[in-house]
Amino acid sequence: MSGSPIIRAVGLGKAYGIHGSSWRRLQSLFVGGSERAEHWALRDVNFELGTGQCLGVVGHNGAGKSTLLKLIAGTRRPSTGRRARRGRLTAILELGAGFHPEFTGRQNLYFGGALIGIAEAQMHRIEEETIAFAELEDAIDRPVKTYSSGMTVRLAFALVTAVEPELLVIDEALAVGDQHFQRKCLERIDAFRKKGCTILFCSHSLYHVRQLCDVALWVDKGRMRGCGPTENVLAAYETHVRNLNAADHVEGVADPYVVSGEVPRRAASSARLLAVDVAGLGEGDPPVLRTEDFVVRVTAEVPGGECPSLAVMLERADKVCITAVGTHADGVVPLRLGEDKWQATVPFPRLPLYSGEYTVSDFLLDASGTLVYEQWIDCQRFMIVYPTLEVGLVRLPHKWS
Amino acid sequence: MRANCVKTDRMHSLPAQVAEIWRLRALLLMMTSREVLARVKGTALGLIWLYAQPLLMVAAYYLVFAVVFKARLGDDAPTHSLGVYLVVGMVPWIAFSDAVSRAMASLVEAGNLLQKNALAPALFPARMVAASAVTYLPLIAGLALIAAAVNGFSLVLLWLPLLFAVQLLLAFLLGYALAILAAAMRDMLQLAVFLLSLGVFASPILFTVSMIPGEFRWLIWLNPMSPAILAYQTVLLTGQMPALETWAALGAWLAGLALFLNRLIGRSGEHLVDWL
Numbered sequence: 001m002s003g004s005p006i007i008r009a010v011g012l013g014k015a016y017g018i019h020g021s022s023w024r025r026l027q028s029l030f031v032g033g034s035e036r037a038e039h040w041a042l043r044d045v046n047f048e049l050g051t052g053q054c055l056g057v058v059g060h061n062g063a064g065k066s067t068l069l070k071l072i073a074g075t076r077r078p079s080t081g082r083r084a085r086r087g088r089l090t091a092i093l094e095l096g097a098g099f100h101p102e103f104t105g106r107q108n109l110y111f112g113g114a115l116i117g118i119a120e121a122q123m124h125r126i127e128e129e130t131i132a133f134a135e136l137e138d139a140i141d142r143p144v145k146t147y148s149s150g151m152t153v154r155l156a157f158a159l160v161t162a163v164e165p166e167l168l169v170i171d172e173a174l175a176v177g178d179q180h181f182q183r184k185c186l187e188r189i190d191a192f193r194k195k196g197c198t199i200l201f202c203s204h205s206l207y208h209v210r211q212l213c214d215v216a217l218w219v220d221k222g223r224m225r226g227c228g229p230t231e232n233v234l235a236a237y238e239t240h241v242r243n244l245n246a247a248d249h250v251e252g253v254a255d256p257y258v259v260s261g262e263v264p265r266r267a268a269s270s271a272r273l274l275a276v277d278v279a280g281l282g283e284g285d286p287p288v289l290r291t292e293d294f295v296v297r298v299t300a301e302v303p304g305g306e307c308p309s310l311a312v313m314l315e316r317a318d319k320v321c322i323t324a325v326g327t328h329a330d331g332v333v334p335l336r337l338g339e340d341k342w343q344a345t346v347p348f349p350r351l352p353l354y355s356g357e358y359t360v361s362d363f364l365l366d367a368s369g370t371l372v373y374e375q376w377i378d379c380q381r382f383m384i385v386y387p388t389l390e391v392g393l394v395r396l397p398h399k400w401s
Numbered sequence: 402m403r404a405n406c407v408k409t410d411r412m413h414s415l416p417a418q419v420a421e422i423w424r425l426r427a428l429l430l431m432m433t434s435r436e437v438l439a440r441v442k443g444t445a446l447g448l449i450w451l452y453a454q455p456l457l458m459v460a461a462y463y464l465v466f467a468v469v470f471k472a473r474l475g476d477d478a479p480t481h482s483l484g485v486y487l488v489v490g491m492v493p494w495i496a497f498s499d500a501v502s503r504a505m506a507s508l509v510e511a512g513n514l515l516q517k518n519a520l521a522p523a524l525f526p527a528r529m530v531a532a533s534a535v536t537y538l539p540l541i542a543g544l545a546l547i548a549a550a551v552n553g554f555s556l557v558l559l560w561l562p563l564l565f566a567v568q569l570l571l572a573f574l575l576g577y578a579l580a581i582l583a584a585a586m587r588d589m590l591q592l593a594v595f596l597l598s599l600g601v602f603a604s605p606i607l608f609t610v611s612m613i614p615g616e617f618r619w620l621i622w623l624n625p626m627s628p629a630i631l632a633y634q635t636v637l638l639t640g641q642m643p644a645l646e647t648w649a650a651l652g653a654w655l656a657g658l659a660l661f662l663n664r665l666i667g668r669s670g671e672h673l674v675d676w677l
Contacts, residue, residue, distance in 0.1 A: 017672060017675075022585055022588070023586070025672075025676060026582070026585050028585075028672075029665055029668050029669060030668075070516075075674065076516075076674055077674070079671055089519075091517075091519075098514050098517070098518065100439060102443055103442070111432075114428050115514075115518050115520065116518065119427065120427075120431075
C-alpha cells in the first residue's frame, strides 16, 4: 500500500428509524429529536484500503453488507462516523436507474453520464468507445424503451465503467447480460484492478471473493466480525456458517462454488455442460461405487474455440464439502475433442471416504475460473460401502508405532 | 474531473446545499432541459403544449369573467376591465403554482434515482422550478411587451425580472420544504395540492383586495404570492414601482421560508433519502 488510503471508514454506522407511522417522521421534522425505535443496520465499521486493494464483503442476508456499500458509495448518509475517500468513485449498485425510456440510448448516455460526473465534452470523446463496448452501434439512436433488458443493462454497465475510477464499488453485479457480455464485464473490472483501481465488492459467492480479493470484511448483524487477509476471514466465516448449519439449517448461505442469483442460460450458442460420467457405479438407488478409484469425466461444449475450465465438487449427502477441484486451479487444460467440445477426466485414487451417501456437482467456467457458465448441482449421487470400525469424514493415511 | 458525488457527509444546511447546486450547475442545466423535453416527449405538438396549457387556462378564465359575466372593477382598481386584471394576476400565479406543485413531488419521484446515485437532493426541486421558468418566463415577457405596447415603454418594467426571480426563489423554498415534508409523510402532497387549488381565491386575482370584507382580508397574506401578484399588477397595469410594503412582505416570506427549510434540512438529516 502506498500513500494515503483511497477509502477510509471511521466508526461508520447507520440507523434506520423503524417508522411504523409517518406521524413519527413528521414529528421528528417539527419538534426535533430522533425517532427512538431505531434499527442499527451497521455499527462501528472501520477499515481503510490503499491503491489497488480489493476488499470482499461477506455475511448473511441482512447482515449489513448492502448498507455498507451504500454508505461507501455515498447514496446513503451515515448516522455515525465518517468516510473519507479520494479520487473518482464508481458504484455498480443497480444498473440503468435514471434512464428515461422515451429518450434514445445516446441521449440517455449523455444524461446518465452527467449524473455520474462525466461532463458533456468528455462524454463526446468516449461516446463511440462506450457504445462499441455495449455493442449497441445499431440501436443507439432508438428509444431505450425498445431495448431488451439485456441491452439496457449493457448500456448501463458500459456507461458506469466508461471512465476508469480510483474506487469501484460493486454489489454482486457480476451477472450482467449474456455469457459473452459477462466475460467482457469481468475482463474490464480485472483490467481496472491491474491498473491499480481499488475495489470494494460484496458477494455471496465465497469462491469469487477468494479469487478476486486480497482482503475480506465479514459483517454479522451489522457489526464487523473480521477484517483482514481473505483466507483468514473466510476461514472464520465458514466455520461460523458451518456451526450455524449444524444448529439448524440456514438459508442463503453459499456453497463455495455456487454463484447465487445466477440462472444458468442454455441458449443454443452458449457454453454448456454435455455429460458427467462417474466410472464404476453399480446397481441400486443411489448406486454403489464399485471401484477403489473414483473417476469423474466431464464433457462440455464451448462455442468459439474458447478454452474453458472444468470443475468437480464432491460432497457428502448432508452438504459437507469434501473437495472441489478445477482444471484452472491445477493449471491443467482440458482435452479438446472437436471444434467446440472439451473433456476433462479426474481420478481420485483410492477414494479415502467412509460408508455413506455422496453427491457430485460439476461446473463449467471460463479459463480463469471467474465466470460460471453452467453448474450441475448434485447431478450424480452414489453410495460408498467401506466396512470399518473407524469413524470420520475422510480416511487419513496413518501409521501406529 | 469534478465528481457529482457529495464530498462530505455534512450537508445538512440550506447554504451548503445551495453551494452544492451552484457547483453542479452544469448538471442542473442538463437535468432541466431533459425535464422540459420529457414533459412533451411523444406528443405531436411538442413544445407548443408547454405554452398552450397555461394560455388555454387563462383564456378560459378570461372568457367566463370578462366576456360572459362582463364584470367590471371599481374605481380604486388598477384597471376597470376584470379580464385584463385577471390575466395579469393569473399568469404569475399559475407559474408559481406549477413550480411549487412539481417541486414538492420531485423528491418522492426521484427516490429511486437518489438511492442509486450520490446526488444532492436539492437538485431535484431546483430542476423543477427551473423547468417551470422555461415555460413562464416567455409568458411574463409577453405580458411586459403588451404592457409596453399599450402604455408605452417605461423603465418601471425593469422591475419584472427581479420580481420573477423572487417568485422562483419563493417557489423553490416552498416546494423543497413541502418535498421534505412529503418524504416524511406522503399525505402532505395531497394536502398541498388542495391548498394550492385554493390559492387562486386567497390572492388578489379574481377580485381586488378592497372587494374582500375587512375581517377576511388577512387571509390574502397567507399566500406568499399575494404581494408578488400585487407588484405585477402595479408594474403592468399602472406603470408604477411596486410599493415598499410589497417588497417587505416578499422579503419576510423569503426569510421565513428559508429558515423553515433550513430547519427541515437539518432535522431530516441523514434520513431524507431513507424515507424516499
